[in-house]
Amino acid sequence: MASVVAILDLKGKPLIQRSYRDDVSPSNLERFLPLVLELEEEGNQVTPCFSSQGINFMHIRHNNVYLVAMSKRNTNAAEVIVFLHRLVQVLVEYFKELEEESIRDNFVIIYELLDEMMDFGYPQTTESKILQEYITQDAYKLTVAPTAPITVTNAVSWRSEGIRYRKNEVFLDVIESVNLLVNSNGAVVRSEILGSVKMKCYLSGMPELRLGLNDKAMFESTGRTPHGKAVEMEDVKFHQCVRLSRFESDRTISFIPPDGEFELMSYRLSTPVKPLIWVEAAVESHKGSRVEYMVKVKAQFKRRSTANNVEIYVPVSDDADTPKFRASTGSVQYAPDKSAFVWKIKQLGGGREFLMRAHFGLPSVKNAEDSERRPPITVKFEIPYFTVSGIQVRYLKIVEKSGYQALPWVRYITQHGDDYSLRTALEKGSAPIVPM
């Protein structure tokens, strides 16, 4: 529960605010930034929630704005923080970008959204697709005034009735993001696969869908044996349209989908993953004159797959200058804003291996205080038609009372997660890296 929700600029000035309850005066918002600065000055952590003089501030940061909620009660912090993130998500879907400028330009609609998304401090409708049905930026374009938001309170609150398509189609995207951390000795310290099944649904009426995966737990619970490999998902999260109790009892994924695009489910596996793209760098630094890198990349997946848009970020110290690069494939750029150089390879075939050399000048005078810390090498990539976990869509059954035939399309892709890093940039002469 939140008494006030506001968006502040980086100077702490409210850009827009909405008071939901009287117990907290909006004027307390002025205290927010000074409190943050005070905490920082005293060397304390600025945590997302903190309390001062009986008022609890809960906040998140997005681009150049703070989203702040205040409450006096022992409120549900998780709910408020998740709500603030949802607010960001909705506003981004409305305005593409959420930053100071777009807030100033759209204050009328933001007021409307704040009014609809929360009432008396309790979150209400936060699905942007539903909101867009009756809160629009160009109200004047509507010939009829927006009426009953049926979907808001439908038993099926995420789908309107009477949807019609000439061609009934469903597109499924199975996207797996790999997060992993390789230590300087070449060992994988941590790895996880975050999977997500995204759906684009162009179906008429109120269709009932059932999705079958090669889910190990499902085979176990039904006693059947899978053809081929079954995947053990550690944790599964569903869109609210999926019947959770049904999944709990027999692992069936059954649902009436929202119209259009949405994320049906996400899952997590923490099975050890071999680094799909292996990178190591030998660094030879001559203090006060230059530093040289030799970077090796290896695609450690089957030959029939190809990684696209591979970007390898190798960190260099901030004071490096006059970069020179030589790569056996792709292109290399210096990215001083990221304190790194980037090696871009458009296509990297499975099993292939390439080398790259980089040379930087270093200033002759160096601040002795500068620590030698080297952030890990990070990699971005995507591999189409391939899932690391081996997950597969076995079937997607679509049943609608009108009895139409619908076509499901499935696509697989594996990509980097938000943390695919290797601590394998090593000073030449130190212990050699032994790849797995």
Add this chain to the structure above:
Amino acid sequence: MNRAAPKKGENYELRADLNSEYRDKRKDAIKRVIANMTVGKDVSGLFPDVLKNMQTEDIEQKKLVYLYLMNYAKTQPELVILAVNTFVRDTDDPNPLVRALAIRTMGCLRADKIIDYLADPLQKCLRDENPYVRKTAALCVAKLYEMKPELVIDNGFLEQLQDLVSDANPMVVANAVTALSDIHVAATSEPSTSGEPQPGVFNINTHILSKLLIALNECTEWGRVSILTALSRYKAQDDKESEHICERVVPQFQHANASVVLAAVKVIMIHMRHVHRPDLVKQLVRKMAPPLVTLLSAPPEVQWVALRNISLLLQKRPDILQNEMRVFFCKYNDPSYVKVEKLDIMIKLAGDNNVDSLLSELKEYASEVDVDFVRKSIKAIGQCAIKLDSSADRCVNVLLELIGTRVSYVVQEAVVVMKDIFRKYPSTYEGVIPTLCANLEELDEPEAKASLIWIIGEYANKIDNAAELLEVFVNTFVEESYAVQLQTLSAVVKLFLKKPDSAQGLVQKVLNTATKDCDSPDVRDRAYIYWRLLSTDPAAAKAVVLAHRPPITLPRTTVPPIVLEELIGDISSLASVYHKPAETFIGKGRLGADALQRKAAEQDDEVSAQKALQEIAAGQQAENLLDFDDVPADDDRPTGLAATSFTSTPAAANLISGKSTNPLDDLVSIFGSASMEVPQQPPRANGLGGLSSPIAADPFARLGGGASRTPGLGSGVTSPVPTQSRQQQPQEDLLGLF
């Protein structure tokens, strides 16, 4: 509105436009009024003109006028009355959107004049055929209750809300539950005159329970949160029912919304107290782990809330995430508040099977650039050593490697940590001392200096040039901080008692300086005590100063058991995030001993209040005596700092009333400098506490100082002293001082 026209002129223009005959012009003017309102300009003078535009077919315009009204209704109550008619008419509009909007806004106006007109339309809207209107009306009842509870009761709105709990539409059910819970909180938190707790307006019975369990599977994510919160308040009739609730709630772990997952965890943790089938408990705990781990893929702020809660859950059920330590490894880009919590949890999960990978991670962190995080990582290495005896050797090796980096803050923190390791494993790592002493000159932080001085004093007989090393500090005595002065003083006395011939002059000098030139009463008092001890009875001095100290341990919990129990019941709330009971930060002042006693009585566990209190006393035992002078400081501290600890008041109260389980223990801990056992030190905000600084290593002076400032507490402290003096006769001398 970037025109620099004078304010009056601008409002004048707006007024003209608001009264324009053209619809577009009027609407545009309203938008400009709202824009001015948004940037904080006063446009309240235009109230009547804006109001004229309220009757319109254009919903957007209506919303804007409503918005304006909400903002200024409080300052212009007599004008709001003009709007009432339109509001009432709008609640009859054929468009449900308008009906709902009208009733929602009326509830937000908060002007006494309009409230009296609210009852009739609200009555109508609660029975509206459209669920969107009903769900909005349900919350409006809670709004009305906040302003005029008697209106809600007189009109029978509470009964109507109870009926809505059985509504066919899950959204309506959810909002009815939300409204009832909100009213319940408001009603029960009011101070009652009789001293009896208020009866509450939303008491869930088995009938409502089954309704809630059904609606849970159908309603929106936020509705689920509110239903789950209501379920957590329900008192199950028997174990069977608890099991049933757990089984019905478990599927919610699969929800994509993190707050639904945490709300479900809370319900399970509460009702699991009454689940006695070991297989079911095991199954529930097993099912809880994966969703908790998944929360770590959420945005950082959500992660942080989850981590704070996981930290509590681990204190209650250390087995929950047994094999999952790796997922808590810090990512390079994690915000520092997330990293700090992860460190804390990694230490909680550290065991013989994973300590190697943990140490290699911690060593990696110790080379990052964020100084604060580096220090905490090094501290974590120390905590690891203290927690796992078998890992101590490896931890010490890592620390030595870090000292070898010669990065100033790394070395200093490592020295502080080494001191703690010495306190846990006395005389085990003496070989390290020369390395530490070699860095003596580089230390410039008081805590690091004090730690090294403590080590030198402790092992004075093993260090050949101890006198020489200490002399440096004696020479600069007056310039040092008090913590360093106290340690220097104690170390020199220790040295003297161990090697009387080499430190005769030094001890004389330090006692002289400390008593004459030092402006800290603590330091002076301690010096006087030493002086008197040494001059009257050197044997007694030896017994006191060189007394055997119990080794320190890493506390398993950072909050007392009974508070932990309360916080577990508050999972996902601010209390669980701050690790503090709600009373400490929602403005009703401190949690007193009587409040705790009442709380204990409320606990449905069989534990009697008395027993519970003793438990607290035991849990907080060490927090009590030495921290008296910190209590006021704790008061001023912003409560949001991560892991500031539970206030020390109840423990102190316990001690004074003589309820402490074992006064002797307390005393031993005073004299034997076992303040090291302190589970946490309130003044340390970093939450990694547990290892207290050596500042309190000889608490005599502090005790003396505390007593002189707060005589009441002082007398409470000294009362059990005779017990001690029976053990150590020569200390009678000491008592004279008090």
